[in-house]
Amino acid sequence: MELTGAQILLESLKREGVKHIFGFPGGAVIDIYDQIPNYPIQHYLVRHEQGAVHAADGYARSTGKVGVCLVTSGPGATNTVTGIATAYMDSIPMVIFTGQVPTPLIGNDAFQEVDIVGITRPCTKHNYLVKDIEKLAGTIKEAFYIASTGRPGPVLVDLPKDIMQAKTGYEYPETISIRSYNPNYLPNRKQVKKAVRLIAKAEKPLIYAGGGVISSHAGQVLTRLARKHAIPVTATLMGLGAFPGNDPLWLGMLGMHGTFPANMAVNNSDVLISVGARFDDRVTGKVNTFAPRAKIIHIDIDPTSIRKNVSVHIPIVSDCLNALEAMEQELDSLEDLDWQQKHDSWLKKVQKWADEHPLKYESKEGVVKPQFVMEKIYQITKGEAIISTEVGQNQMWAAQFYRYHAPRTLLTSGGLGTMGYGFPAAIGAQVAHPDKLVIDIAGDGSIQMNIQEMATAMSYKLPVKIVILNNGYLGMVRQWQELFYNRNYCSTCLHLNPDFVKLAQAFGAEGYLIEKNEDVEPVLTKAFASPLPCIVDVRVEPEENVYPMVPAGASLTEMLLV
Amino acid sequence: MRHVLSVLVENEPGVLSRVAGLFSGRGFNIDTLNVGPTLEKGISLMTITTFGDEQIIEQIVKQLRKVVSVIKVVDLTDLKSVEREMVLIKVNAEDSKRAEILRVADIFRCKVVDVSVDEITLEVTGDQGKIKAIVNLLQRFGIKEFARTGTVALRRSMQ
Numbered sequence: 001m002e003l004t005g006a007q008i009l010l011e012s013l014k015r016e017g018v019k020h021i022f023g024f025p026g027g028a029v030i031d032i033y034d035q036i037p038n039y040p041i042q043h044y045l046v047r048h049e050q051g052a053v054h055a056a057d058g059y060a061r062s063t064g065k066v067g068v069c070l071v072t073s074g075p076g077a078t079n080t081v082t083g084i085a086t087a088y089m090d091s092i093p094m095v096i097f098t099g100q101v102p103t104p105l106i107g108n109d110a111f112q113e114v115d116i117v118g119i120t121r122p123c124t125k126h127n128y129l130v131k132d133i134e135k136l137a138g139t140i141k142e143a144f145y146i147a148s149t150g151r152p153g154p155v156l157v158d159l160p161k162d163i164m165q166a167k168t169g170y171e172y173p174e175t176i177s178i179r180s181y182n183p184n185y186l187p188n189r190k191q192v193k194k195a196v197r198l199i200a201k202a203e204k205p206l207i208y209a210g211g212g213v214i215s216s217h218a219g220q221v222l223t224r225l226a227r228k229h230a231i232p233v234t235a236t237l238m239g240l241g242a243f244p245g246n247d248p249l250w251l252g253m254l255g256m257h258g259t260f261p262a263n264m265a266v267n268n269s270d271v272l273i274s275v276g277a278r279f280d281d282r283v284t285g286k287v288n289t290f291a292p293r294a295k296i297i298h299i300d301i302d303p304t305s306i307r308k309n310v311s312v313h314i315p316i317v318s319d320c321l322n323a324l325e326a327m328e329q330e331l332d333s334l335e336d337l338d339w340q341q342k343h344d345s346w347l348k349k350v351q352k353w354a355d356e357h358p359l360k361y362e363s364k365e366g367v368v369k370p371q372f373v374m375e376k377i378y379q380i381t382k383g384e385a386i387i388s389t390e391v392g393q394n395q396m397w398a399a400q401f402y403r404y405h406a407p408r409t410l411l412t413s414g415g416l417g418t419m420g421y422g423f424p425a426a427i428g429a430q431v432a433h434p435d436k437l438v439i440d441i442a443g444d445g446s447i448q449m450n451i452q453e454m455a456t457a458m459s460y461k462l463p464v465k466i467v468i469l470n471n472g473y474l475g476m477v478r479q480w481q482e483l484f485y486n487r488n489y490c491s492t493c494l495h496l497n498p499d500f501v502k503l504a505q506a507f508g509a510e511g512y513l514i515e516k517n518e519d520v521e522p523v524l525t526k527a528f529a530s531p532l533p534c535i536v537d538v539r540v541e542p543e544e545n546v547y548p549m550v551p552a553g554a555s556l557t558e559m560l561l562v
Numbered sequence: 563m564r565h566v567l568s569v570l571v572e573n574e575p576g577v578l579s580r581v582a583g584l585f586s587g588r589g590f591n592i593d594t595l596n597v598g599p600t601l602e603k604g605i606s607l608m609t610i611t612t613f614g615d616e617q618i619i620e621q622i623v624k625q626l627r628k629v630v631s632v633i634k635v636v637d638l639t640d641l642k643s644v645e646r647e648m649v650l651i652k653v654n655a656e657d658s659k660r661a662e663i664l665r666v667a668d669i670f671r672c673k674v675v676d677v678s679v680d681e682i683t684l685e686v687t688g689d690q691g692k693i694k695a696i697v698n699l700l701q702r703f704g705i706k707e708f709a710r711t712g713t714v715a716l717r718r719s720m721q
Contacts, residue, residue, distance in 0.1 A: 121576070121579060121580055121583050122583055122587045125630070129576075178630070179633055180571075180572060180631055180633040181630050302628070303624045303628075307620060
């Protein structure tokens with residue numbers, strides 16, 4: 001039987017197990033929308049295409065499945081670019097379908113035409129323009145395969161309108177093989193042995209976990225390995241949740257806003273085991289003083305990440321799960337060592353740093369501190385919520401003062417730092433996890449970037465909670481202005497914020513205002529229990545800063561503390 | 563240091579842009595770039611010359627390998643290889659200079675591909691050193707136009 005291009009697309013999505021897609025219709029994709037009701041796929045209509053991509057991204061991060069979105073040509077397609085770049089920087093598996101003008105019009109500056117394949121080339125893992133209906137099914141199969149294998153990433157498929165209307169016989173390929181694409185999943189055994197020998201000799205080992213641990217489902221093995229061999233663990237922002245945040249070996253995040261014990265441990269470690277992390281500048285600070293005493297073992301599925309920023313002693317190109325399992329086996333074959341005893345003095349030293357400089361903030365009479373709000377959210381949720389964040393101070397407080405016990409419980413734009421990410425991502429996560437509490441930690445600046453998606457949350461009865469740490473500023477930039485630009489608060493004061501409570505109510509959602517410490521717990525508890533989406537506007541200390549802070553370009557040990 | 567990279571790619575729309583975009587987007591520089599089809603249908607060979615220290619070249623090679631349409635990348639620099647480039651040079655050739663120009667052309671085994679009253683166009687093939695040398699020699703007559711293909715290279719069979 002012959003199917004139209006639109007039917008082939010939806011049938012293929014069904015075969016890929018896609019149940020939820022996020023999108024926004026337009027002229028170029030009407031044929032697809034016309035067919036959606038005939039397929040077991042729930043479409044979520046967003047209010048802006050950027051919301052669709054971030055929602056698909058939040059869906060992907062919280063489940064590990066490929067997130068899918070569908071938008072029209074031209075402006076619909078260009079509106080996705082920020083979301084695509086966000087997913088690309090954080091290696092999130094996603095397939096983006098964009099409508100395109102009919103093939104005879106391509107290149108003619110037709111209405112709503114844009115070269116989206118050209119525009120997104122630098123920020124997708126791969127992309128396609130389908131010019132032949134015979135290639136449509138195969139292309140979709142490839143897109144899902146490429147997005148979800150190796151180092152995951154977004155793949156864009158551009159679909160001209162006439163291809164969606166054309167008809168052909170349908171056959172979905174069972175398997176796929178791409179000559180030029182063969183990700184390496186298995187570690188080199190010799191390298192693993194070398195790494196293990198190094199670990200066995202180490203007196204001050206440290207594990208530095210990144211997002212790769214989460215995307216390769218390696219959290220459990222990592223945790224087992226660290227506990228069994230008494231190795232303290234730190235993580236990047238993307239790695240939070242890879243190791244339980246309430247474990248005694250947990251040091252907290254490292255880097256620019258990392259904890260004192262984490263940064264000191266990096267500086268003093270003799271073997272640094274980096275797993276699925278890429279030595280980002282926000283993590284390393286001044287590169288040539290990063291981990292100066294350590295031999296570095298670097299596990300990453302992407303060879304380009306290895307030796308890009310720092311020199312590495314033992315590179316292991318592999319999926320993190322396979323590499324850690326291989327390491328675990330090799331470590332088991334070593335003669336019995338009392339690891340606890342071997343690392344005893346190192347663990348004590350690390351503990352001493354933690355005791356001397358824990359994460360802290362100064363309480364002030366009559367003022368709500370954002371860190372206090374995060375602590376309360378952790379207490380109320382017992383660490384069992386899915387937290388998404390916007391970007392800036394709110395994001396860093398969410399990283400520091402909430403403890404993530406499991407992978408995929410923190411959704412945050414790490415690499416690109418996309419303001420406006422958190423709320424639509426939370427919507428995507430709530431679609432995937434209808435029974436879980438999903439909370440977007442926001443700033444008053446960033447929430448205004450995609451607040452229109454409250455209509456989406458309301459339409460589909462998605463009870464996402466937004467907690468705005470409202471300080472009346474673009475807080476992180478203001479903090480930099482205060483510390484490094486002589487308090488020249490140019491364009492960072494948000495003079496005219498909307499009344500967020502009324503704004504929530506305007507959408508039919510619930511709005512709450514918190515201005516006093518004693519209201520924090522009861523109001524948050526009430527909001528979290530509500531079946532509706534809520535905005536909780538918490539008026540916090542306007543000029544509170546995120547500490548510790550390593551100034552850009554300084555060494556990790558040069559921390560500004562509270 | 564100068565490196566010659568031989569890059570086998572799928573011959574599909576946008577592949578040149580993917581490769582060139584990778585260089586520009588990451589701040590690497592392409593010195594010369596040459597693309598042509600291979601004997602195998604659907605596959606093209608790019609020869610890219612670029613400059614950089616070891617770490618930069620390692621990144622370039624790895625980044626190229628990461629491009630989904632790239633099948634194989636070989637850095638020919640450390641291998642024995644044959645390198646050639648073809649250049650067309652249009653040079654001023656008044657009567658009094660013509661004989662000398664033709665003598666130089668002969669020494670360098672160039673071909674004269676076009677002649678007019680006061681110009682000669684030469685076709686030169688060779689490695690970078692040879693091309694540099696003939697350009698130096700011809701410059702004093704006045705080079706009016708100059709077009710080069712960029713390097714093509716193959717590794718030698720006997721390594």
